[in-house]
Every structure is written in structure tokens, then in C-alpha cells.
Amino acid sequence: MTSLLLYLLDANVFMEAARRYYAFDIAPRFWEALTEQATNGRVQSIDRVKAEIDRGRDALKDWANGNFHGWFASTDEDDVIDSYRQIMSWAYGQSQFTAAAKAEFARQENADAWLVAYAKAKGYLVVTDELLDPNVKRRIPIPNVCDAFGVHYLGTFDMLRALGVRLG
Secondary structure, three states: OOOOOOEEEOHHHHHHHHHHHOOOOOOHHHHHHHHHHHHOOOEEEEHHHHHHHHOOOOHHHHHHHHHOHHHEEOOOOHHHHHHHHHHHHHHHHOOOOOHHHHHHHHOOOOOHHHHHHHHHHHOOEEEOOOOOOOOOOOOOOHHHHHHHHOOOEEOHHHHHHHHOOOOO
8 A cells, every 4th residue: 555645834835825925815726725635634734833823813824723723733742752852952963053043943932843853753744945055054944954864845836746736
């Protein structure tokens, strides 16, 4: 039996789409497609991404709570917590990143390390619009963490293509 790939969405997938290129009034099909793909077991996110979305007071928060609320998985699982510990240990051991970058990465409200930890623990692909930057010092990008732990990642448009989503 072949298992389907599951795509784990970063907060910026939702936020950039809602606030820039796939606004709800311009591209409702994008949001319908996310819900359909979630229903089909192909797309989800995590509770900590939902917490980031919930800090906003906008249409995205309303949509997430009304249409996508069932697909924010709990990070309160032993395998995820173990992966999170490994990721934090790695981050703090990297001399490349500033102390401020490490502190931001470890901040309770920051979902990034938890997102990669969940993907690592479950064997999922991370979907983020962040870019790999081997020379970055001031922040710890998700793709850098993914590379360090062998977690596959891709951008929003690549995910849509892989899932066969058509917005026209």
C-alpha cells in the first residue's frame, strides 16, 4: 500500500495568501482547495500555527476557526516533543546564529521549531514560503532546520501543483 504525502502548513502559507495574493474576496477557490485537501487527509497544520493565526483579528482568523479548525494537530505528543528537544538543542549549538535569533526561535509564541518537529516526528512535508539561507545569522529559517534534520519542504505553489489544485 502506498501512503500519500501529507503537507504540513506553516503560518506564512495562510498569512501571505490571505493578506497578499489569495485574499478571500479575490481567490475563494484557494481556501476551498485547502479545506478539500484537508478533508482528503493531504493537508493540515499544527495548534501552534493556529495560535499565531488567532493573534490576528481578521478574515483569516475567522476562516481558520470556521473552516479549518479540525486540521490543526496537537503538538502535545511524545514523539513531537522529543523532536522539538532535538531541534532546540541543534539550534542552540549553531554558532552561525545570533543569540537573539536563537531566543526568537525558542519563544513560546513561535511555531517554527514545533512545525519542523511535528513534520520530523510524523514524516510529513513542511510547506513554507521561507527560503533556505545558509549565511543567515539574525534568524533561523525553517528550511535551514529542515535541511539539518532531513525533513522535506516546499513552497505553497509547489504544494498546489503536487496536489493537482487548479484555481481557475
